[in-house]
Amino acid sequence: MPVKARRVAVIGAGPAGAIATDALVKEQAFETIRVFDRRPGIGGTWIYTPHLPPKIPSLGDLLSGSADAPVAVPSQLPTVTPLSEEVNGHQIRFSDTAIHANLHSNITPALMSYSQEPFPDKLSAQTLAEYGPGAPFRHHSVIREWIEGIFSRGGHEKLVELNTTVEKAEKIGGEWVLTLRKETSGRNYWWRETFDALVVATGHYNVPWFPSIPGLLEYDQKYPGKILHSKHFRGGSKFKGKRVVVVGGSVSSHEVVHESLEDAQQPVYAAIRGEPIPAFGWEPFLHPGIVIKKEITRFDPETGRIFFADDSYLDDVDHIVFGTGYTFSVPFISQVQERIKNAYRRLPGVYQHTWNIEDPSLTFIGMLGGGFTFRVYEWQAVAVARHLAGRAKPLPPIPEQLEWERRRVAEKRGGKDYYSIAPNYDEFFEFLRDVAGEPASGTTGRTLPPFDKKWLEVWTGMVATKIAGWQRKRKRAEEANGPVKAKL
DSSP, rough: OOOOEEEEEEEEOOOHHHHHHHHHHHTTTTTTTEEEESSSSSSSSSSOOSSOOOSSSHHHHHHHHHSSSSOOOOOOSSSEEEOOOOHTTTTOOOOTTOOTTTTBBBBOOHHBBTTTBBBOOOOOOHHHHHHTTOOOOBBEEEEEEEEHHHHTTGGGGEEEEESEEEEEEEEETEEEEEEEEETTEEEEEEEEEEEEEEEEEEOOOEEEOOOOOHHHHHHHHHHHTTTEGGOOOGGGGTTTTOEEEEEOHHHHHHHHHHTTTTTSSSSEEESSSSOOOOOOGGGOOOSEEEEEOOOOOEOTTTTEEETTSSSEEEEEEOOEEEEOOEEEOTTTSSHHHHHEEEESSOOOEETTTTEEEEEEEEEEOOOOSSSSSEEEEEEHHHHHHHHTTSSOOOEEEEHHHHHHHHEEEEEOTTTTHHOOOOSSSHHHHHHHHHHHSSOOOTTTTOOOOOOOTHHHHHHHHHHHHHHHHHHHHHHHHHHHHHHHOOOO
């Protein structure tokens, strides 16, 4: 189904929303471009929210897949309603972010930045201490400033409506009708606007995901506050003298384990199912202050005991931090949210992580992973902007798109494997570049360069830098405390 939109709404003002807005504006094909973000500033998940108390609102809802439910919309609009916990609560709406004071990027600027928007060469004291003046990682405040700069340099901030939540998006009579709620002056102001197309750029780092483990829910009810998620990690000081288990073998687990080492009771336990992510392997966990355990198989709420796959167990654990990632959630689009609930940790019904198969006037940017973020968002954004302008290469027939999804589910099922573009980075980038084509003559449309094989070398070097940092840290600890514990 060809699309030629005049009015486009972008939902989200983070890194994906920023580049989507810029690509749409530079396409010079749209009468109206509006950007809505529920937070009070530009930056998306890179906004630091230390003033919002971190807490899991309901572990039961997260485990059952019923968390982040849509709110009731007033029957008559426009209208004004009082603030309420159900509508405005940051915990139940998952509007707080995972940023903590020392959080840094884990991807080098050469791959993270957009082709026309390089990252500033600005390093934090912690980065300098750990990696030296050539460090490839940036503090979260630098990244947020960079996102803000994309909006401000292009004059796009005038398109942004902050403190504004898209509570409902539905297709009526060929138009997308958005029900919007703006929190202002201590009240909720509700209204509607109509568009021809939507770009969803809300990210997938809002709603925590927990594995289903026998006894987990009952344990949480018996010992409230012991079960945590890495989204709510705010630094190791909370764990001063505490016995801590960190669950998961990916990036967030690396971070929580190492940020906790100085404060927590040693050893810190790392519970890992199978193998950790291949890029880093076991290196992050090879430290005298870390003991590796098999995956958790059962929680005993009566005794507080935690059992592992090798039949070992731990008693007297103070905190269990799940660094197990997130699930997708778009509660404002009911038909998509229903598909998400019936799938395993993926965005179903979407072709190449970008186009809604049933109706390609609905598009998604930034709902993927596996490396080369944020860079790949730019390729998505330009392809989407051209597509919505009616200038892109046509998408394949719907049966072909559905077959792409069927094969991917059969091979990867869901979770990170499904929405990761690794290791076929060049294939995905070049697919998007082919769909986008060149900018229309006489326009300021963005030109996508070909995928550069040297980027893969940069990626490899970035991984090596990170590993070298862990190795230095391990060496210092071994000199002070003795060798690494044997892996269980």
